[in-house]
Structures are given as structure tokens and as C-alpha cells.
Amino acid sequence: MGKAKVAKKAASTEHRLVGDVAALRRIKPVALLGSASEVADQPPMVALSLVTLGSGLVMRRPAVARTGLRMLLAHALATGGKTLLKRSIDRTRPQRALRDGKHHAGAGKGGGDTDFNSFPSGHTAGAVAVAQAVAATQPQLAVSARGGALAVAALQLPRGAHYPSDVLVGAVIGYVADQAAGALIDAAGQTLRRARPAGTTDEVLAEAEAHPS
Template structure:
């Protein structure tokens, strides 16, 4: 029982910290520069990232560049896995988005709501951006820094936009990172089987 109490205390402390950060940053959400950065961060939404990843894969196949095609395949696989994990979690936890929490009050509980205002946890934009950035970094190390900066920017702008809490972004990043590792491990194993003839 002590473990359960410790876990509850930890969750409560994280939620309290999330709300403090949100209250501090939320006044910036209507500033033009935050709104514009938020608009640009939408490139990390599911449809654009799927289109970009598939586009890289197809381009690699068309121009017969195995490395480009492999990068696109890794991007797509990592993003789809991250999206699946993120969606499963989102559908099991109802958590008020920060902008809604500021106006209507905060709540977080097990649930299955599909309402946008109750789908804060975890950040899908962050999960997708990190998954794709890590996939590109694996295949093209020269692009690692700019891709990781892109993912960090996508994640961080969610805070002053009042779209996600800090813990939403942290968990989203962890999902993206782990999804890319898992997808790449599966791809590498498949490539080894194909090249070994087994």
C-alpha cells in the first residue's frame, strides 16, 4: 500500500507542477509569435508527418537511393508505432488540456473520452516529432542536430500555446524515442533475415 500512496503523491506533485507552469506560460498563448510558432508546429501533426515520411520513402524508391528509401521507411514505421502507443494511452486517460483547465477547471482520470479538450495526455505532436527526428538521425547522422532541434521546438511550443502540460510533452517525447528504437530494431532484424537468406 505504501507504493500506491507514494505513486499517488508523485502524480499529485507532477500535476501541481504542471498547473503552475501552465499558469505562468498561458498568458503568452495569444501573442502573435506564439500563435505563429504553434501554426508551424502543426507540421508534426499525424497527417503531415505521415505524408512527409511516405514521401521520403517513395522518393527514395523512385530515384533508386536505398538510403533515402530506408530513411523514409524508418520515419514512417517509427511515427506509426508512436501514434499507436500515444492513441492507446490517450483513449484510456481523460486529462483536461491546459487551455480548457484554465477556463473550466482541471481534471485527470481513467476514461475513454474522445473529446479534444480531454485528450491532453500524452502529446501526440511531440511523440511524432521525436520519433521521426530519431529515425532521420539514425540514417543520416549529419541531420541529427537540426532534426532534434525541430522536435524540441515542436514540443516546447505546446507549453505557451496551452495545448499540453509539461508531463504530456515529456511522456510524448519518451514514446517517440522508444517507438523509434523499437521500430528500428524490427527493421534491422528484418534486414538481417533478408540478407542472410533465412
């Protein structure tokens, strides 16, 4: 049996197993929580990142600005990664598959119908990327940030938006995106430090700002 057939069989099995969970989307509390998870959609996540970055710059708090920058970059990388996969793989979302009575998973055709781009979970990718960025730069917020991302990921199943594998791959994308963002920001910081004139250290700069001539 070829890899494509194995993957398609695994996807069909997952669809059968997740059917009962996705049916919970009709329950009002689940529907309300599912709507709340839309906070992890792209516009809110980008807005949150920009507000954090802007606040750090306005208040002259480099640590906060760095957090906002890492959030923004991590989210952008996660969005790019999940978009490439969505364009490469077509998969019926659980709620659509339950309604139609059939499930499709296969090579992507680049269509714009969101009912067929279940794989991977973009909400999970974005939420994990931003949460990891916060956790890496503001350790005191790690538990709450990661808890929020976990809640967003878990809600994708009962709301019928994604399958477990969609969520898992989305989480991996988000984690890798943050790691890449952190590495890029660190590399940029090292480059800037090397570009400073000889003898110019952080302490000298701080002293100059405290006692301007």
C-alpha cells in the same frame, strides 16, 4: 496517500505552475509559431515519411528509402503508443483548464473530446520519432531534425496544448518508437540476407546489376 492521489496532486501542482506560460498563447507571435507546429500532426508526418520513402525508391537510393521506411514505422509505433495512453488517462488541456478554472486528471473514459486528452503529447511523440529516425539513418541531418522536434515540443507549453509532463512522456514514446523501428528493420534485413542463395553477396548483386547478361 495512494499513488492515484499523489499523481492527481502532482498534476494539479503542474497546472498551477504552467498557467502563466500557457497564457502566452494570446500573443500573436506565439500563436503563429503554435500554428506552425501543426506540421508535426499525424497527416503531415505520414506524408513526409511517404515522400521520403517514395523518393528513395524512384531515385534508386536505398539509403533514402530506408530513412523513409524508418520514419514511417517509427511514427506509426509512436502514434500507437500515445493513443493507448490517451485512452487510458483523461487530462484537461491547459487552455481548457484556464478557461474553465478547473483542472482534471484521472483514469481515462475513452471519450472523444480532445480538450481532455492532454496526456501525452502526440505532436511531440511523432516529431521525436521521425527526427530520431532521420538522425539514425542520415547523421548529417541529425542536428536540424532534432532541433525541429525540440522546437515542436517546446511550443506545446506556451500554446496551451500540453503540460511539461505531457511533452516529456511524448518525447520518451517517440524515442522508444524509433529504437523499436530500427530494431525491426534491422531484423528484417538480416532475415532477407539469410534467405539469399549461398554465395550471393552484395558485391555479386552489384556486379550483376552493372553488367547484365
